[in-house]
Amino acid sequence: MSEMKGKICILTGSNSGIGKETALSLAKMGAYVVMVVRNQERGEKALLEIVKQTGNNFIDLMICDLSSMDSIRSFAQEFKRKYDRLDVLVNNAGGMFNKREVTPEGFELTLAVNYLGPFLLTHELLDLLKSSAPSRIINVSSGLAKNGKVDLDDLQSEKNYEGTKAYARVRAPVYANTKLMLMMYTYELARRLKGSGVTANVLMPGFVATNLGKNSGSLSSSLMFKMVRPMQASAKKGAETSVYLASAGDVKDVTGKCFTKKKEAMTCPASYDEEQQKQLWKKTESMLGLTSE
């Protein structure tokens, strides 16, 4: 019997791309998959496809807009009303935007979806993850994080917003910054969770053909993403490391690491700066109105 049978797994952004393929694979293994999406219609369409392909009927659909901290808090409350355990949390949803946009709660959109959202969602579900231990947190970052910088005095990119640009290759500085923050957050989180039975790892899925970048609002990047399609891996391939970290027995005790192609990988020197990780954590808590435990 698969070790994943009946394991309750939350997958954010699971109506498309890497998230959908991850949901499909985990559903095939018999996991109880909770697809967390922002759009009911797109979510239902993906859910029906997954049920049809896997024959697994234990798939739930829940709505959460990860750019909205209110939505995340309501989702977490509802999840805890419905479920009394959580075995795997995959923070997969992400976005890349050309123009600076600010959410109604006052957060720059890329920061909200790619970093603040996963931070808050994890925070809200941490008690359940701890009581369900052994359990796993998996954060989907990006190889572009190596180009990122964390300016603690300008996390909202108010002074300098450089969106998605594509010439010979994709340049997305704000996106890269948020993915670097997600990496640094994972390393700090893993340290804080030592001994709890909850692991936290981050991954880089590679260059994958999905909807990412398609709706960034930049014509040049949309065209560029179309041109590079043949060079991109399939979403199924891109999901392999997420599936591995969510399910493989050989990583059950591994924590605080980054993976790519199902192997541990070093990340850029900035990501390992513990002092900066701690400062980022503090600043994030204050932005989200949280206090240290």
Ligand SMILES: NC(=O)c1ccc[n+]([C@@H]2O[C@H](COP(=O)([O-])OP(=O)(O)OC[C@H]3O[C@@H](n4cnc5c(N)ncnc54)[C@H](OP(=O)(O)O)[C@@H]3O)[C@@H](O)[C@H]2O)c1
């Ligand atoms: N593709 C690559 O080459 C690549 C490389 C490195 C890292 N990644 C990362 O991989 C992850 C998955 O992306 P993907 O490539 O599979 O792209 P994708 O097909 O665009 O999937 C992104 C998912 O995130 C969801 N999402 C976006 N904003 C959201 C919000 N505000 N609230 C809730 N869900 C939201 C999307 O929902 P909608 O369908 O409703 O928009 C979609 O389900 C992302 O974190 C991305 O940064 C991708």
